[in-house]
Amino acid sequence: MFSRRKVLVVEDNELNRSLLCQILDSNYDVLEAENGEEALKKLKQYGEGISLILLDIVMPVMDGYTFLSIMKADPSYSFIPVIVTTQNDGESDEVAALSHGATDFVAKPYKPQIILHRVASIINLRETAAMINQIQYDQLTGLYSKAFFYQRVKEILLRNPDRKYDIICSDVENFKLINDVFGIPAGDRLLRGIADMYKTRVNNIGICGRLNSDRFACLLEHNNIYTNELFSEISTEVNNFLEVRNIVMKWGIYYIEDISVSVEQMCDRALLAAHSIKGQYGKYFAVYDDKLRNELLKDQAITDSMEDALAKEQFLVYLQPKYRIKDENLVGAEALVRWIHPELGFQPPDKFIPLFEKNGFITKLDQYVWDKTCALIKEWDDRGFTPISVSVNVSRADIYNADLADILIKIINKYGLAPSRLHLEITESAYTENPKQIIDTVTHLRELGFIIEMDDFGSGYSSLNMLNEMPIDILKLDMKFIQNETAKPNSQGILQFIIDLARWMHVSVVAEGVETKDQLSRLSEIGCDYVQGYYFARPLPKLEFEKLLSADSRKDAESELDDVCEILTELPVLLIADEDKTYCENIRKALRGSYQIVDTNNSTETFGYLEDHPNTAGLVVSLTLPHDDGFKIINFIQSEKQYWNLPVIASSAANADLESRALDSGADDYIAKPHNMDSLLKRVQRSVRDAAAQRKIRELQETAYKDHLTGLLNRHGLENAVRSLNKKDLPAAVFIFDLDDLNNHNDECGHRAGDQELTQFSMILRACTSEKDLLARIGGDEFVIVATQTSAEGIEKLGHEICTASNNKCIKNEYTWSCSAGAAVMEELDIFSDVLEKADQALLQAKKENRGSCCFWKEG
Structure with missing residues (x-):
């Protein structure tokens, strides 16, 4: 059932390499390399089949640091954990190894017990995470998950190089609005209906998967019969899934001509085609063509120059002044980024920010802006300007960075600033994507002393429940929302309600995009706190903004916003x-x-x-x-x-x-x-x-490792749990149980009744075993128990006890099925599959000779 894992030992000293191989050989298949260059060849040969690398630093031809840099830059191998080995036990070497991407660090001379402990621990953590990430099917729809769909498409294209294929992707317009209006259960029904439509139409002629949320994809052999009528018919079919009749779907098609293009890019191009017809009534599909390709080329030109632009500081921080309404004093600013390209000139943010958010460069740009902003605040403090706080944008990608808090703390410490001087703006729409993770992250940042602003409130699909759960200090109203609402009579708008709600939540309100005196007056009347917009000033470069600061430095700098900024919280x-x-x-x-x-x-x-x-x-x-x-x-x-x-x-x-x-x-x-x-x-x-990662893994294991009907372990969960056993758990008894004639019971009474009996049998297993024992359902009516620290007498007693308890249960319910069992003893940890096979043979013997009993496997 279990294959030995491969460990690559990279060491130029033959004696040390031989010693490491000898230590590892009993538990692993060991590969050897004399230097970094040879190790890269082994990586290409065995790929992700390598579970861990033990790497020396000082080697000829290619040293360990160079090897690490090359390996970690290649996504095909970057996930493989690396333990660095070195002769020097110094702290500087350890820190250097960890900063180059090593997972752990051990010093020579080697201590076998410590080597084996660390190797086993790191491999187990990596494999557990990998197993979770490789779940093949989307739980809601039953289609392939995104990752597995990509993998299957790649396999099909490689196996059939002479065939032509198409990628077709679909997107539901305003799906979040459907969830908001009709509820999440209705949205889920719609998604399941779309999935069923894909299954029915694609059937055996292709494969399909769910990419995310409302986006689906399928791979079909190429044909030229795509018509607007076909997709219109499918759209009508989709509208029948819910009572509503205004669901709009758009499809994009990508003809696969170059299989070297990644499957993810293929789907992106198909979705780009679908996006190009968004809002066009009566047009249901589009094909990725030269026009879209040219747009991609423009995006690629921006992508090719972005790193160089950052290195040469072509990105500049502009400052949008923020004013207090009651006295119209300058109290802060929002940092905005502008790109002054040496050839193309001024580049508006809407041309590069969405692209950077998509390709991930936004995290580097954000950190650059954060650093430049803190440097400006420090400079202004040193020059004696009135102390102000500045808001910076935190992108969705930043939120998912586990090091976000550390990065921000490092930057403010670099300039000797309090966290409250830096306001973190997070868009309202970001909260709707993964509310729990974002709330947890933002709560931690707030605890560290940063001020949290919800940006663009009113531009997304707000709900009072969501707003109540958000850990925020300031609410920023979206510019278009302000312009629309201030144009309405007081009795018809909801601005007053929002202001009152903010008061109840003890948060301040900033209105963006204020352009007229009438808008400012209206906001003042209803009690808004702060404004920013062209009525006072456009976003300004550094020198122009400093003129405002200089003029304002003679005014009273104390304000309500500054009071908010002085919130003191304890560090972890x-x-x-x-x-x-x-x-x-x-x-x-x-x-x-x-x-x-x-x-x-x-x-x-x-x-x-x-x-x-x-x-x-x-x-x-x-x-x-x-x-x-x-x-x-x-x-x-x-x-x-x-x-x-x-x-x-x-x-x-x-x-x-x-x-x-x-x-x-x-x-x-x-x-x-x-x-x-x-x-x-x-x-x-x-x-x-690591503790946070383990916690998330445990949460995922509740789903990935548990049988949904009985709550016991499933087959994957059992395999993982057996790996976690150690010698003190031996000897262990391995039982395999089978519920006799359950299929007949299902036929007579229905599967629901059968499910009830499976659930009740799992309760019998729990009642007869201890918490330290492993309980699993590995098939329809097959169950396994691994009872640890069990004597021969205990094994026989437990087997008969469970069979008797189960059979008595059958008699009371007047059912005809019974429980048979086979058992075998496990005295070594790495022979579980063999012991399970012996228990299975004993089960067959019990069924032949004495159904409803437990048979014990013996040699011969």
């Missing part, structure tokens, strides 16, 4: 359990601005603090605390489920035995004293990120 807490007070104080000084440090010096104090503060961000625990308290703390964390997401870093003077013991006990990392604080900060941040 890092708990240090250590007997050395000087060491704790050094950490407090070094990590100021990143973490709030709390220190304890024994297990009792530590347990008490954690009980009162369960949301502590991380724990650094000394292994040399008196009375072995360091290990008591680690064991406590492992035993209490509520603390499983708390990352633990063990510390002591360099001691291989203590390190090995700590890692085996469940510590996430180990750092030897003395060490520099940059290394500790990196380890803490990495451990916190």
Whole structure:
């Protein structure tokens, strides 16, 4: 059932390479390379079949750092974890290795137990994440997921180079509006209906998948029979899925001529064709053609020059002044980016921002703007201008960056600014895409002291529930919304309601796009706080904006907006359990601005603090605390489920035995004293990120590893759980159960009744086993138990107990099915598939000789 994983050892010293191979050989298939160049050849040969790389740094031909740089730049291999090995145990080498993309770091001479522990831990984390990401089918529609659809299309094109194919993609116009008006369940019904339409029409002549939300795609062999009437007919069919009759779908077609183009690009081009006819009544499909291709070429020209433009600082920060309505004083600004191209001249943002958001460059540009903005604020402070805060845009792509908070904190610390001086603008529409993740991220940023503004409010599909959940300080009203609403009589608009709602939520309101005196008067009447727009000033370059600052520096700089900006919040807490007070104080000084440090010096104090503060961000625990308290703390964390997401870093003077013991006990990392604080900060941040990743993986496992009917593990979940067992769990009993005649029961009473019996049988299994045992449903009526630490007598007792309990249940319900079982003993961890096969043979014997009983496998 399980194949051995491949580990690549890259080491020029033959003796060291041989030692590593000897350590790993018992558990892994080991590949060898003498230098980085040879290692790249092995990568090309084995690709993603390699589970992990052990890499030396100092090598001839190509050193480890060069190899890492090349490997991490190639998306085909960048996900493979790398453990760097080196002769030097210095902190600088470790930090350098981690900054080049290494996953972990070990020093020579090699300690077999530590090598095996770290290799197994990293491979398990990577494979668990990969298994989650490789789920083939979209859960809502049953079509291929986006990633698997791309993979299947690529396989088909490579297998059939002489055939011509088309990619067809569809998009529902204003799908979010459908969700908002008719509700998410209705939107889901529509999506399932569209999926059924694809299944019916594509059937056996192609494949189809769901790309995201309301976007679908299919691959068909090329033909020239696409007509507007065909897609009009399909559109009518789609409109029958809901009672509403105004659902508009657009289709785009891409004729595949060059299979070297990525499947993602093919779908993008088909969707670009669909997008080109958006809003055109009666036109249902479009084909990707030269006109669209030329638009892509223009986009490509921008893409080709963007890196060079950033390096040469062609992007400039302009400032849109922000004024307080009640006294019309300048109180802040919004930072906007402008591109002054040396050949093309001034480039409006709507020409490059959407493209940068799509290709991911927006994250670099945003960070550039953040840095330049903070530099300006620092310069103005030094020149004695009235202190102001400046708003910067945070793109959707930034929100999904796990390092976002660290990046922002690093920038403001670079210029010695308080986080409240930088306002973070996040568009209203961004909240609707992945509300939970965005709310969690924004909440963390707000806790760090940043001021959060919801930008473009009124331009998307707002809901009161969403607004109530948003962690925001300032509401920015969309420019078009302002222009439309201020043109209405007071009795007909909803501006007053929004202002009152903001007051109730204790947030301030900024109105964008104010162009006339009448608009300003109307906003003043209803109690709006701040405005920006051409009525006061257009976006200004630095020197012109400084003239406004200089003129305003004589005015009173204290304002309500500044009061909002001074919100003080605590940094995340890092708990240090250590007997050395000087060491704790050094950490407090070094990590100021990143973490709030709390220190304890024994297990009792530590347990008490954690009980009162369960949301502590991380724990650094000394292994040399008196009375072995360091290990008591680690064991406590492992035993209490509520603390499983708390990352633990063990510390002591360099001691291989203590390190090995700590890692085996469940510590996430180990750092030897003395060490520099940059290394500790990196380890803490990495451990916190890994803990967050593990938490998300556990959440996903609830779906990916569980049987939806019984709540037990499914086959994938069982395989993963067996991998997590260790020697102390042995010997273990492996049972396989089968519900006899359940198919007949389904035929007589219906599948719902059969499902009820499967659910009740799972409850019997839970009642007869302990929490440490593994329970799984691996087929229609087949169940597996792995009962750990079970004696031969215990095995026989458990098997008969379950069969008897199940058969008694059948008698009471007057059903004719019974439960048969086979069992075998597992005494080694890597033979589970063989033991399961033996249990299956025993099950067959039980069915032949004595249905409703448990048979035990014996040699011969």
